[in-house]
Amino acid sequence: MRRAEWVGPRVRSGVVHALAALCLGALLAGCGPREVSTGHEVVVFRHPKLFGDPAALERLFAEFERESGIRVRSETLPSASDEQHLFYAINLQAGSREFDVFALDVIWVAEFARAGWLVDLTALVPDADREDLFPGPLAAVTWNRRIYALPWFVDAGLLYYRKDLLDKHGLAPPATWQALVDAARVVTGREPGLYGFVWQGKQYEGLVCNALEFVRGQGGDLPASDAARDASLRGLAFMRALVIDGVAPPFVTTLTEEPARVIFGQGRALFLRNWPYAWQLLARDGSPVQGKIGVAALPHAPGQPAAATLGGWQLGVNVHSARPAAAARVAAFLASARAQKALALAYGYAPPRRSLYRDPALARAQPFLASLREIFETARPRPVSPHYVALSQVLQSELSGVLTGERAPAAAVRAIDRAHRELERR
Amino acid sequence: MSRARAHREAWPLVAPAGLVLVVVAAVPMLYVVWLSLHDRTVFRPPTFAGLGNYARLAADARFWNALGNTLYFTVVSVALELLLGLAIALLLARAGRLRAAAYGVMLLPWAVPTVVSARMWEWIYNAELGVLNYLAGARINWLGDPLLALHAAIAMDVWKATPFVALLLLAALQGIPRDLYRAAAVDGAGPWTTFRRVTLPLLLPVMLVAVVFRTIDALRVFDAIYVLTGGGPANGTETLSIYAYKILFQTLDFGYGSALAVVVLAVTAVAAAAYARALRGGAE
Numbered sequence: 106m107r108r109a110e111w112v113g114p115r116v117r118s119g120v121v122h123a124l125a126a127l128c129l130g131a132l133l134a135g136c137g138p139r140e141v142s143t144g145h146e147v148v149v150f151r152h153p154k155l156f157g158d159p160a161a162l163e164r165l166f167a168e169f170e171r172e173s174g175i176r177v178r179s180e181t182l183p184s185a186s187d188e189q190h191l192f193y194a195i196n197l198q199a200g201s202r203e204f205d206v207f208a209l210d211v212i213w214v215a216e217f218a219r220a221g222w223l224v225d226l227t228a229l230v231p232d233a234d235r236e237d238l239f240p241g242p243l244a245a246v247t248w249n250r251r252i253y254a255l256p257w258f259v260d261a262g263l264l265y266y267r268k269d270l271l272d273k274h275g276l277a278p279p280a281t282w283q284a285l286v287d288a289a290r291v292v293t294g295r296e297p298g299l300y301g302f303v304w305q306g307k308q309y310e311g312l313v314c315n316a317l318e319f320v321r322g323q324g325g326d327l328p329a330s331d332a333a334r335d336a337s338l339r340g341l342a343f344m345r346a347l348v349i350d351g352v353a354p355p356f357v358t359t360l361t362e363e364p365a366r367v368i369f370g371q372g373r374a375l376f377l378r379n380w381p382y383a384w385q386l387l388a389r390d391g392s393p394v395q396g397k398i399g400v401a402a403l404p405h406a407p408g409q410p411a412a413a414t415l416g417g418w419q420l421g422v423n424v425h426s427a428r429p430a431a432a433a434r435v436a437a438f439l440a441s442a443r444a445q446k447a448l449a450l451a452y453g454y455a456p457p458r459r460s461l462y463r464d465p466a467l468a469r470a471q472p473f474l475a476s477l478r479e480i481f482e483t484a485r486p487r488p489v490s491p492h493y494v495a496l497s498q499v500l501q502s503e504l505s506g507v508l509t510g511e512r513a514p515a516a517a518v519r520a521i522d523r524a525h526r527e528l529e530r531r
Numbered sequence: 532m533s534r535a536r537a538h539r540e541a542w543p544l545v546a547p548a549g550l551v552l553v554v555v556a557a558v559p560m561l562y563v564v565w566l567s568l569h570d571r572t573v574f575r576p577p578t579f580a581g582l583g584n585y586a587r588l589a590a591d592a593r594f595w596n597a598l599g600n601t602l603y604f605t606v607v608s609v610a611l612e613l614l615l616g617l618a619i620a621l622l623l624a625r626a627g628r629l630r631a632a633a634y635g636v637m638l639l640p641w642a643v644p645t646v647v648s649a650r651m652w653e654w655i656y657n658a659e660l661g662v663l664n665y666l667a668g669a670r671i672n673w674l675g676d677p678l679l680a681l682h683a684a685i686a687m688d689v690w691k692a693t694p695f696v697a698l699l700l701l702a703a704l705q706g707i708p709r710d711l712y713r714a715a716a717v718d719g720a721g722p723w724t725t726f727r728r729v730t731l732p733l734l735l736p737v738m739l740v741a742v743v744f745r746t747i748d749a750l751r752v753f754d755a756i757y758v759l760t761g762g763g764p765a766n767g768t769e770t771l772s773i774y775a776y777k778i779l780f781q782t783l784d785f786g787y788g789s790a791l792a793v794v795v796l797a798v799t800a801v802a803a804a805a806y807a808r809a810l811r812g813g814a815e
Contacts, residue, residue: 187781194783198573220573306675308763356658358675358764368659491574495782502593506765509677531572 145176146428148435152208153189153418154181161451169438175431177206186210186310190494197222200425205432206439208418209254211245211486212493217421218253219491224422224429227252229437234458237442241415242457245486253421255440256457258448260416261477261484262318265369265377265387268399270296278401282322282343285376285404289352292375302347303365304378306357308505313487313497314414315378316504319344321412321485322405327500328488328525329518339406341507341514348508358509370394378403380416381455384473400473402480415484417457449474455481492528499524560796566789573783584790594791596766597774600681601798604770605749608688612745613738615689616696621730623697624704637694645691649758652687656759674760677767684756684768688749696741703737704730736810743806750799771795 155162166177182189190213196203197217209217217223230252235243242256264285266278270292279285289301305311320327325337347353360368362379366386369377372393377383387394402411420436422429438444445456449467455474461467462478490496503520506512512520567584571577588594623633640648655663656673664671673683707730715725753772756762762769762777772795779788 191780191783194573216573307761308765309761354659355670355672356675358672359658492782495784498777498782502763502766502769505763509675509764509767511677511765511767 145170145174146431147176147178148206148428148431149204150177150179150206150208150435150439151182151204152179154184155448155452155454157452161447165444165447169435169444173434173438175434177435180204182208193217193222197423197425202423202425202427205423205426205428206436207421207423208257209421211242211415211417211419212497214246214254214419214421215248215489216491216493218248218251222421222424223253224424224426224433225251225253226255226422226433226436229255229433229440237458237460239457239459239481239484241481241484241486242417242419245415245489246419248489248491254419255421255436257418257420257440257445258454259457259481259484260380260382260455261413261480262314262378262403263381263383263413263477263480264401264403265379265383266399266401267292267372267375267394267397269397270299270375278399279376279404280401281407282319282404283406286347286350286352289375293351296375298373300354300368300374301352302376302378303353303357303360303368303374305361305365306348306353306505306508307359307361308501309361310497310501311361312504312508313500314416316341316344316500316508317414317485317487318378318403318412322403322409324406324409327518328496328522334518336406336409337518338514341504341517344504345507345510345514349510358505372397381474381477385453388473400476402483411480411483413480413484415486417455457481488525490525490529492531495528496521496525563789563792563796566785567793569786571784571786577786580786584787587787588790588794593766593769593774594771594794597769597771598794598798600766600768601750601752601770601772604681604685604688604752605746608685608692608749609742609745611685611689612693612696613742615693616700616741617734617738619693619697620700620704623701634698637697639694640691641694643691645754646758648691649687649755652683652690653759656683675764677763677765680760680764680768684759687755687759688752691755692745692748696745699737699741700734703734707733739806739810743803743810746802746806747799750802751795771798 162179166179170176183192189210193207193209193213197220214223230238238256239259241261242259243252246252246254246256264278268278271278271288274288274292274295276288276291277284279288285302293299293301305315317327320337320340323336323340323343325333325335325340327337329337348355348357357365362383365374365377366379366383368374369379370383370387370392384400386392387398389395403413405411420440422432422436426432442456442458442461445458446461446464446467448454449456449461450470453471453474455477456462459478459482462475468475487493488496499521503512503517507514507517566577568580568582569577570580570583619637623630626633643651653674655661658664658670658672658675661673663673672679674680711729711733712725715729720728751772752770753776756768756770757773757776760768762773771791775788775791775795778784778791782788
């Protein structure tokens with residue numbers, strides 16, 4: 106018995122097919138679905154570890170199996186983003202059939218689509234779904250006008266603020282970047298030992314997300330179009346000024362998500378830029394800032410839209426899958442409103458569908474998530490490009506250069522645009 | 532048995548070991564060289580590119596920055612390790628009973644896995660809560676400023692590798708016959724002259740060996756800096772190996788990344804060859 110288990114799925118799937126054929130015969134002969142449960146097609150689903158009780162995901166798969174006859178076997182990825190990317194690249198390039206459906210970070214879809222590793226899933230997204238999905242995730246999964254992955258969870262940058270301190274000094278949560286700077290000056294001037302604004306300024310992917318929010322909040326973009334160049338320069342100059350003027354501490358150039366969250370969580374900063382995950386940690390029992398914090402959309406320049414950077418996970422189907430039809434059904438099921446609602450309830454991941462934010466059960470169980478609808482609505486993906494990973498390395502070093510004063514904003518924008526043009530030619 | 536026959540019979544005996552070497556060392560190395568002559572990304576099958584990747588390197592400011600960082604890191608850290616290692620070895624040679632205890636304490640930095648010590652140093656350098664700023668009574672942004680960060684990385688490497696150099700030199704010091712020192716004393720040589728005329732010349736070959744080991748390690752430095760800073764800020768700590776890693780394992784541009792790896796190999800080989808020459812020269 107042990108041995109049979111060890112030999113594992115590959116051998117078993119042969120047996121499974123034989124059984125399936127037998128049962129098909131049996132079905133025709135009037136055998137009920139209960140008796141065929143061992144004859145189900147198996148689809149392997151690769152995804153990052155979900156933080157919470159794994160039983161919720163298993164229940165969802167069990168439900169799906171009862172309805173569809175397709176069994177989903179779920180396998181988790183390594184935890185570091187680089188390793189996940191490498192895992193997929195190595196396996197997909199080698200034509201691996203070890204997994205059929207897989208979760209992708211929002212920044213990989215165009216790359217994998219261009220490499221020919223993803224099944225075109227445009228047909229799985231009817232017009233009704235297109236209208237239901239937030240525009241950011243939909244743009245992130247679209248490459249050359251085709252849809253290569255289904256949005257699964259969304260993530261977006263938020264502004265966390267100390268409600269108690271703003272109230273104490275008669276201030277409102279800032280809607281514009283200038284208001285944030287002014288509020289930070291006033292409050293840190295009167296509260297010794299308090300930092301104004303902490304965010305992610307270390308040279309890594311998080312800096313790209315933060316900097317795009319500064320730049321897009323001024324109406325600019327990176328890479329910058331000619332029309333947006335001046336606004337982009339203003340955004341970068343603003344980012345640098347945060348450090349020069351002491352609104353952000355100098356060591357913001359070393360901060361990633363968690364160190365920034367910890368400083369704010371210890372009550373040592375007025376404002377924090379972070380993802381929605383931080384809420385639970387900041388608002389839980391025992392947190393020094395419990396009950397003292399609020400969340401708002403990130404500020405922007407007057408007359409410009411707020412522009413949080415989009416994160417999150419999408420579902421793709423492996424082009425080499427031996428069971429493409431079943432795999433597509435699994436992807437569609439996991440991306441359905443029903444599955445997303447169940448996962449939002451169990452794990453607190455934010456669904457990419459507008460309709461779920463009107464769902465009373467979800468609003469009751471996850472009031473924080475439900476309050477973020479407007480922010481997800483306007484969240485924008487990082488540049489959707491098959492060369493994003495390479496472009497990001499340039500963005501990271503140039504942005505870090507601007508932040509540390511090594512690079513003038515104009516030189517950085519030129520270098521980013523040049524790198525972008527060179528990459529697109531390749 | 533004739534010499535020729537002995538050689539003939541030796542071949543089959545050496546062959547398995549030779550084969551292992553070829554498979555684990557030569558084949559991957561040649562494969563990297565072969566890759567570096569091709570355009571190979573995840574998007575396309577490989578096409579021959581000749582020296583195209585190397586031409587790209589020559590025009591790549593990021594490559595020159597990484598090369599500069601690597602050479603600066605190597606020269607400064609190896610020089611400091613040699614000087615400090617020598618000083619510690621000379622002290623320990625006179626330490627008498629304390630020596631055994633000193634050995635243990637000194638070996639600690641060398642024994643701690645690099646990734647662990649890099650994490651530890653990340654905290655030591657923490658601008659807000661780090662012990663270094665606490666002792667200095669300052670708020671120095673050690674890892675958040677490009678130039679400071681590179682020197683912080685050098686200091687970490689010196690902390691880790693100095694014990695290795697010191698132990699190597701201490702062993703050599705203990706091998707110098709006492710008679711030579713007595714003879715020097717009889718001739719009226721002071722401590723400085725004794726050091727210059729007796730100790731230093733006899734230590735030189737071992738110093739060269741220590742420098743070879745340290746240089747080769749420093750030229751390839753990856754894990755310590757990757758964990759400490761990830762190559763930032765502003766690519767101020769990006770070494771050739773970190774650059775090659777990012778191209779090979781993140782952007783998956785295998786041809787260009789291999790060209791970078793070949794440059795690391797070439798720089799290391801040149802350094803090793805230069806030292807080997809010096810060692811031979813010293814031995815004659």
